[in-house]
Amino acid sequence: MRDVLLQKIQDRKATVGIIGLGYVGLPLAVEFAKGGFKVIGYDVSERVVRGLMEGRSHIQDVSSSDIAKLVKQKLFEATTDQERLRQADAISIAVPTPLGKTRDPDMSYVIAAADTVSRTAHKGLLVVLESTTYPGTTREVLLPILTKLGLTVGEDVFLAFSPERVDPGNPKYHTKNTPKVVGGITQACTELASALYSSVIDEVVPVTTTEAAELVKLLENTFRSVNIGLVNEMAIVCDKLGVDVWEVIEAAGTKPFGFMKFTPGPGIGGHCIPLDPHYLAWKMRTLNYKTRFIDLASEINSQMPAYVVEKVAQALNDERKAVNGSRVLIIGVAYKPDIDDIRESPALDVMRLLERNGADVVFHDPHIASYREDGHTRTGVELSNDELRRADAVVIVTDHRSIDYQMLMDNAALIVDSRNAMAKAVKTRARVVSLASTRFTGMAAEPA
Numbered sequence: 333m334r335d336v337l338l339q340k341i342q343d344r345k346a347t348v349g350i351i352g353l354g355y356v357g358l359p360l361a362v363e364f365a366k367g368g369f370k371v372i373g374y375d376v377s378e379r380v381v382r383g384l385m386e387g388r389s390h391i392q393d394v395s396s397s398d399i400a401k402l403v404k405q406k407l408f409e410a411t412t413d414q415e416r417l418r419q420a421d422a423i424s425i426a427v428p429t430p431l432g433k434t435r436d437p438d439m440s441y442v443i444a445a446a447d448t449v450s451r452t453a454h455k456g457l458l459v460v461l462e463s464t465t466y467p468g469t470t471r472e473v474l475l476p477i478l479t480k481l482g483l484t485v486g487e488d489v490f491l492a493f494s495p496e497r498v499d500p501g502n503p504k505y506h507t508k509n510t511p512k513v514v515g516g517i518t519q520a521c522t523e524l525a526s527a528l529y530s531s532v533i534d535e536v537v538p539v540t541t542t543e544a545a546e547l548v549k550l551l552e553n554t555f556r557s558v559n560i561g562l563v564n565e566m567a568i569v570c571d572k573l574g575v576d577v578w579e580v581i582e583a584a585g586t587k588p589f590g591f592m593k594f595t596p597g598p599g600i601g602g603h604c605i606p607l608d609p610h611y612l613a614w615k616m617r618t619l620n621y622k623t624r625f626i627d628l629a630s631e632i633n634s635q636m637p638a639y640v641v642e643k644v645a646q647a648l649n650d651e652r653k654a655v656n657g658s659r660v661l662i663i664g665v666a667y668k669p670d671i672d673d674i675r676e677s678p679a680l681d682v683m684r685l686l687e688r689n690g691a692d693v694v695f696h697d698p699h700i701a702s703y704r705e706d707g708h709t710r711t712g713v714e715l716s717n718d719e720l721r722r723a724d725a726v727v728i729v730t731d732h733r734s735i736d737y738q739m740l741m742d743n744a745a746l747i748v749d750s751r752n753a754m755a756k757a758v759k760t761r762a763r764v765v766s767l768a769s770t771r772f773t774g775m776a777a778e779p780a
């Protein structure tokens with residue numbers, strides 16, 4: 333079986349099935365199809381499937397013209413019919429792995445995808461889980477499903493984990509040129525999964541077990557969460573000391589070794605950094621171990637929206653205004669610059685907290701015209717001089733590159749800047765309040 337599948341992969345005659353056509357699954361599907369493999373993308377969303385088959389991409393980093401071309405060439409098809417996956421020689425699973433209300437892993441999507449695999453699996457199939465999850469998932473959830481079918485993993489079928497590292501909106505690194513880690517249940521599993529990914533991805537990094545591969549992803553994202561937590565705390569420290577946190581970070585960043593620059597902000601968002609470390613924390617709780625770094629970083633990061641709101645309240649207070657009744661214009665609701673994703677965005681918390689305190693909150697985001705939350709649609713406002721002048725406070729939550737920050741400076745009365753986005757604007761009208769307000773003004777500083 334191993335040699336037959338390997339040959340099919342090397343000849344690009346293998347059909348690749350992808351379960352879940354979102355931020356991770358769709359770019360992967362496109363990469364395989366562009367590499368000459370026939371790709372069957374299965375998704376439960378009829379809207380997603382219909383759009384793709386009509387040549388429309390719903391993912392910012394994937395162009396509609398690429399999709400339309402690959403559909404026309406019959407290299408890519410999207411379907412809601414899981415039976416189509418019977419034709420696949422390899423299946424990659426890229427379904428969501430959110431947290432439940434109690435912040436425990438919600439494995440329902442992975443279990444549903446595993447069920448799809450069990451209905452369509454056959455001898456000679458390679459299955460790769462890509463969804464970020466706790467160490468042990470591939471062995472504990474997927475392996476029994478295949479063995480229950482009477483298939484021997486490593487001989488009849490092959491099973492591996494390979495974490496996706498896609499960074500939406502990153503102009504330099506995308507699926508093809510980001511090294512891909514692969515760990516199989518057996519050596520043959522690792523070899524086959526490595527062979528498949530090496531056909532379309534520049535560099536594949538094999539590790540010896542599925543658990544190691546699962547943990548690689550969690551280490552990467554925990555590393556980010558902890559370091560963001562550290563600089564966020566540094567912003568609070570600098571505020572209390574009256575020192576400019578951005579100046580400190582810039583200067584520390586000139587050290588050519590042993591320091592990596594992270595920047596403070598209003599909190600963390602997206603489907604990865606706020607969630608993934610909790611998968612590891614949960615797993616370790618089942619082993620009676622408390623992951624203190626994860627918990628501490630999460631505590632600091634999740635308090636940042638409230639910290640921003642406190643800054644807004646203080647800044648309004650300086651002008652004898654209350655949050656209650658003030659009009660606040662939020663700039664940027666996406667969780668990071670230059671993308672259109674609001675999942676877990678700290679902007680949503682900032683807005684909620686301001687509204688809870690009686691503020692009249694509006695938002696502008698060049699990438700998000702409107703979004704739905706708790707059953708309601710929220711529509712953004714156009715960025716205009718009038719809108720800026722109407723606001724009692726403008727709060728920069730996400731520093732999209734396409735925003736005209738000088739326009740903000742020239743028209744707003746008060747700007748609370750959680751991202752240092754105003755650093756390059758020439759001082760004119762607005763009073764700018766940073767996350768860490770400066771008490772000591774240096775020799776070169778302009779008088780306020």
Ligand SMILES: NC(=O)c1ccc[n+]([C@@H]2O[C@H](COP(=O)([O-])OP(=O)(O)OC[C@H]3O[C@@H](n4cnc5c(N)ncnc54)[C@H](O)[C@@H]3O)[C@@H](O)[C@H]2O)c1
Pocket residue numbers: 351352353354355356357374375376377380426427428429441444445448462463464465496497498499500603604
């Ligand atoms: N978004 C990122 O930047 C990113 C980066 C690295 C890793 N990841 C991980 O990749 C996984 C997928 O994330 P995403 O951002 O692509 O999610 P997504 O929500 O963008 O896409 C998931 C897709 O899966 C579909 N789906 C859900 N259940 C299904 C099922 N049972 N069968 C078939 N399709 C199903 C949904 O309709 C959706 O289209 C997660 O584990 C995430 O942690 C995400």
